[in-house]
Amino acid sequence: MSTDADSRRQRDYVFVVNPNGANGRTGQQWxxxxxxxxxxxxxxxNIREALTSAPLHGVEIARKAVQDGAAAVIAVGGDGTLHEVLSGFFTDGKLVQPREARPGPRTALGLIPMGTGSDLARHFGWKSNDSHEAIDRLVKDQRRKIDVGRVQLPDDKIDRYFLSVASFHLSAKAGHIASMYKKFGNLCYVIGAIQAFMTHENKDLRMRKDGSQWTVIPQVTAACIGNSKYFGGGMKITPTADPFNGRLEMVTLTDFKWYDFILKLHTLYQGTHVHLDKVTTTSVQTLEVEDAENKSKGRDVYVQADGEQLGFLPAKFSVLPQELDFIL
Ligand SMILES: Nc1ncnc2c1ncn2[C@@H]1O[C@H](COP(=O)(O)OP(=O)(O)OP(=O)(O)O)[C@@H](O)[C@H]1O
Structure with a gap:
């Protein structure tokens, strides 16, 4: 039997706000x-406001809110904040359960996009920094089960999940450098790409798709695993990814030289790079990757998800199909 306390708790909307997102603009706009x-x-x-105090604090806040049986947990910030809130919904590949069983729908994830890149918002055609539009979505409260990507790294402290794109090698290193230049807005991604290329070497990587045979893919420049289409502040890197189809789209760039990026950069924004000779696409449910030259100790092939630097290969990527209620 549900009590008054239960029904009040079911209506808790917990807003996880990164006051420092987008160089401090998120806090002001909030x-x-x-x-x-x-x-x-x-x-x-009930509107519950929770400001993050440091990186990864969003994971803790979201997990507690789900355990307490909130109706929704809403990330207020960029893709990095969304990544943390999403990661709070899961543990060991399973949805976190409320401490006490309660009637009504499961806790949903929502987003008020206020970041620098806001690539997930771009996928859905939502405006970043448009609070009126974002509140409209919360008021309508239309929920749909969305696929969630998972990344497992042997050394990572927490379980990682993503809604946009995970990637490794050049793109991940570029993202890591870009995060240090967020004060320049979307230009940070160009700075990141240029700096990352200066010390970049294409690498032979061993990969295993959907549990099949291991294969060495020679001279990998970068590989991107998309649950949705965009990363890097608007690059349409996995142009046919669909977060409702139960699969991840994988785009691999091999043997790129620095001048390829200059000549082909526009194709990455248009999503037409997939037609280039040095680019292959496939769809996966799981992908395991390791450095063919230096299987366990290599700390030079970066891994990122949703623009957050996670660590280095080896890594396993997988999809949890239609696992989470998402407010559209
Ligand atoms: N209180 C905080 N102080 C400092 N960093 C924080 C805090 N809360 C969260 N973070 C970190 O800030 C980083 C960026 O946050 P967020 O994604 O919200 O903004 P952004 O980087 O401007 O946008 P985008 O990711 O869309 O480009 C994340 O890595 C997150 O871990």
Missing amino acids: KKMLPDLKSRLGKDC
């Missing part, structure tokens, strides 16, 4: 939008 949010949503649910 303060501005709060009165509108309270007046449009506050009648039907």
Whole structure:
């Protein structure tokens, strides 16, 4: 039997805000939008505000909210904040359960996009930094089960999940460098790519797709595993990825030289790079990857997901099909 306390808790909407996102703009915009949010949503649910105090704090806040039986946990910030909140929903590849069984739908994930890149918002055609549009979505509360990508690294401290794109080698190193230049807005991704290329070497990597035979892929420049289409602040890197089809789209760039990037950069933004000779595409449910030259100790092939640097190969990528209620 449900109690008054249960039904109140079911209506908790927990907003996980990164006050330092987008160079501090997220915190300012959040303060501005709060009165509108309270007046449009506050009648039907309890608005709980939780500001992150450091990287990875968002994982903890989200996990506790799911365990407490919140109706929704909403990431307020960029793809990095969304990545943390999403990762709080899972442990060991399974959805975290509420401490006490309760009636009603499971906790849903929502997003108010206010980051630098906001690549997941781009996939859905949502505007970044448009609080009115974001509140509309929360008020309508249309939920759909979305696929969730998972990345497992032997050394990573936490379980990692992604909704946009995970990748390794040049793209991941570029993303890592870009994160240090967020004050330049979307230009940070160009700076990241140029700097990463200066010390980059294409590498032979061993890969195993969907549990089949291991194969060496020679001279890999970068490989991207997309649950949705965009990364790097608007590059349409996995142009046919669909977060509702139960699979991940993999795009591998091999044997790229520095001048290929200059000549072909525009194709990455248009999504037409998949037609180039040095690019292959496939769809996967799991992918295991290791450095063919230096199987266990190599710390030079970077791995990222949703723009967050996670560590280095070896890594395993997989999809949890239609696992999570997402507010569209
Ligand atoms: N309170 C905090 N102080 C410092 N860093 C934080 C804090 N909370 C979260 N972070 C870190 O800030 C990073 C970036 O956050 P976020 O994604 O919200 O903004 P962004 O980088 O500007 O946007 P995008 O990821 O869309 O480009 C994440 O790596 C996250 O771990």
